[in-house]
Amino acid sequence: MDPSELFYTSLSAFTTRHLLVFGSIFILFRLSRQILWPYVFSPLRVIPGPPIIHPILGQFPTLLHGVCGFLKRSWSSRYGSVVRFVGPFGVERVMFLSPQALHKILVSDWQEYPKPDFVRNILGVSAGWGLLTETGDVHRQMRRNLNPAFSITSLAERERHNSSFLLRCTFHLAETDMYYEPTYGLVEILNEGIEAEPTPSLGKVFYTYEWLSKATLDIICLAAFGYRTDALHNPDNELADAYHNLVNTQSLLNLAIFSFFMSIPGVVLMMKSKWMTAHLYLLKKITLLAPIATLFESVDRIKRISAEMLREKMSDTDVAASDADSKRDILSRLVRMRMSNAGKGDQLSDETMMEQVITFLGAGHETTATGLAWTLWLLASHPDIQAKLRAEVGHMVEHNPRPDFRTLKQMEYLDSVVMESLRIMPPVPMTLRRCAKDDYIDNVWIPKGTMLYIAIRVVNTFKEVWGDDAEQFRPERWAELPKKYNPTFSLLSFLAGPHSCIGRTMAIAEMKAVLSILITNFEFEPAYVGQIIRPTAAITMKPADNLPLRIRLVRQAPS
Numbered sequence: 348m349d350p351s352e353l354f355y356t357s358l359s360a361f362t363t364r365h366l367l368v369f370g371s372i373f374i375l376f377r378l379s380r381q382i383l384w385p386y387v388f389s390p391l392r393v394i395p396g397p398p399i400i401h402p403i404l405g406q407f408p409t410l411l412h413g414v415c416g417f418l419k420r421s422w423s424s425r426y427g428s429v430v431r432f433v434g435p436f437g438v439e440r441v442m443f444l445s446p447q448a449l450h451k452i453l454v455s456d457w458q459e460y461p462k463p464d465f466v467r468n469i470l471g472v473s474a475g476w477g478l479l480t481e482t483g484d485v486h487r488q489m490r491r492n493l494n495p496a497f498s499i500t501s502l503a504e505r506e507r508h509n510s511s512f513l514l515r516c517t518f519h520l521a522e523t524d525m526y527y528e529p530t531y532g533l534v535e536i537l538n539e540g541i542e543a544e545p546t547p548s549l550g551k552v553f554y555t556y557e558w559l560s561k562a563t564l565d566i567i568c569l570a571a572f573g574y575r576t577d578a579l580h581n582p583d584n585e586l587a588d589a590y591h592n593l594v595n596t597q598s599l600l601n602l603a604i605f606s607f608f609m610s611i612p613g614v615v616l617m618m619k620s621k622w623m624t625a626h627l628y629l630l631k632k633i634t635l636l637a638p639i640a641t642l643f644e645s646v647d648r649i650k651r652i653s654a655e656m657l658r659e660k661m662s663d664t665d666v667a668a669s670d671a672d673s674k675r676d677i678l679s680r681l682v683r684m685r686m687s688n689a690g691k692g693d694q695l696s697d698e699t700m701m702e703q704v705i706t707f708l709g710a711g712h713e714t715t716a717t718g719l720a721w722t723l724w725l726l727a728s729h730p731d732i733q734a735k736l737r738a739e740v741g742h743m744v745e746h747n748p749r750p751d752f753r754t755l756k757q758m759e760y761l762d763s764v765v766m767e768s769l770r771i772m773p774p775v776p777m778t779l780r781r782c783a784k785d786d787y788i789d790n791v792w793i794p795k796g797t798m799l800y801i802a803i804r805v806v807n808t809f810k811e812v813w814g815d816d817a818e819q820f821r822p823e824r825w826a827e828l829p830k831k832y833n834p835t836f837s838l839l840s841f842l843a844g845p846h847s848c849i850g851r852t853m854a855i856a857e858m859k860a861v862l863s864i865l866i867t868n869f870e871f872e873p874a875y876v877g878q879i880i881r882p883t884a885a886i887t888m889k890p891a892d893n894l895p896l897r898i899r900l901v902r903q904a905p906s
């Protein structure tokens with residue numbers, strides 16, 4: 348027989364059935380190798396860590412049911428400052444806790460430890476393709492362009508250089524007045540709710556997180572866009588509604604499904620397409636994928652509204668004209684900076700600016716709401732600390748109902764309460780990095796591709812640094828920090844290094860401003876005896892039950 352004839356005959360004998368058999372064998376081989384990998388082949392086997400409790404899901408079932416960060420904390424006390432654990436499908440993660448290792452991963456060699464692709468994809472689709480997703484030189488340049496809009500120049504410097512345009516416009520971010528309109532709006536709503544109760548002196552239970560989330564959305568929209576959402580009074584506000592839906596999709600299970608879904612080749616491109624946006628209802632029909640459809644729908648709405656705001660800002664000639672009083676939002680400042688840098692080459696494009704601003708909304712709204720909610724919980728469960736804080740801030744707010752940045756900075760106990768709350772209940776409890784090359788970290792050999800788990804909550808409460816009472820809420824510790832405290836690596840709530848939070852100063856000032864007004868006006872208590880909190884173990888550690896708290900009036904709000 349002619350060889351080509353032989354080839355075609357054998358090809359036609361190769362039926363779909365054969366293809367299925369070979370395909371299944373290949374998948375089984377890959378899967379078994381993947382599952383056997385952490386037990387038999389992995390060079391990371393030598394690192395101490397918990398035993399694998401499920402052959403396919405690894406530690407995932409325990410993590411799913413445990414309290415966010417608690418299990419990792421117990422592993423760190425048991426196995427030390429380098430721990431290896433296994434996630435679904437044999438994917439290993441290594442957790443490093445020592446300042447030296449964290450310095451290498453986050454600061455000195457940060458370019459070798461980028462965010463894993465699936466994390467970038469999740470952040471990109473939910474909070475914009477900007478600072479949070481870029482790395483390397485592109486990130487460095489973006490950050491250089493954006494830093495001036497966030498930096499807080501010291502008062503002394505401002506006084507010395509008060510003729511400089513840049514210093515005048517950067518300091519505005521520290522001027523806290525844009526935080527107070529929504530905060531007093533919230534005070535009014537809580538007041539009215541309590542007064543409308545049959546016995547106002549007993550106070551009323553509110554879903555605290557829900558209200559704080561509306562207030563912080565109003566604040567970030569004012570600060571980022573100069574735009575009034577008024578989510579506090581307007582439940583139908585489209586942006587607030589979109590964020591509400593987006594935030595409600597957060598859970599560890601959804602995060603795992605989302606990560607898996609986004610890691611399927613081609614899915615990211617497909618999800619970015621207009622066709623998919625128009626056909627999200629198809630995903631909604633599949634129960635497991637329905638939250639993903641909701642997430643994409645919400646992000647699409649957020650992008651449409653943000654694009655509209657950006658267009659308005661670009662066509663607003665006043666933005667360029669005034670660097671002073673009225674246009675102090677981040678976007679106006681970016682537009683002005685771009686105009687003053689015209690022709691210099693490395694400017695932000697329209698699209699990049701829009702993605703950045705979506706990033707600011709996403710990264711700056713839920714995180715701050717979560718931080719405030721947990722602070723109120725900690726104060727509710729420590730009435731003595733709450734009373735001490737009220738004594739400090741109440742006196743000041745009585746004389747000055749809108750304390751500025753400098754006044755807030757001077758209140759030491761307020762500062763200690765906020766830092767202590769961010770320490771034990773960090774709104775972002777963890778993040779991930781991936782090794783881009785083989786390397787030694789803390790004298791442990793880590794092969795290229797290994798996933799590194801940056802355990803923010805565990806580092807913040809590491810007993811070796813913070814002492815035996817590391818897990819307790821004790822603001823007084825900030826007046827005398829432990830000897831082993833390292834200013835960069837003992838508190839990772841805003842991370843460290845080139846990817847550390849650009850909004851740190853703003854977030855702390857905002858938390859202090861909101862907290863000082865709320866604590867002056869209200870007393871916070873657990874909603875019921877024996878209340879148990881439920882922090883979500885997802886991108887942020889928001890309270891899964893929206894944190895019901897009983898709120899009572901202290902006295903009338905200062906006029």
Ligand code: HEM
Nearest residue numbers: 478707710711714715718774775778841842846848850854
């Ligand atoms: C209490 C409030 C906040 C907390 C706890 C927080 C925490 C963090 C953390 C842990 C990261 C690092 C994430 C990673 O690399 O894996 C981060 C990055 C970031 N945050 Fe925040 N954040 C807060 C508020 C804000 C605010 C108010 C803004 C903006 C208005 C903001 C904007 C950003 C941006 C743009 C990044 C990316 C920075 C980069 O990679 O260069 N954050 N934040």
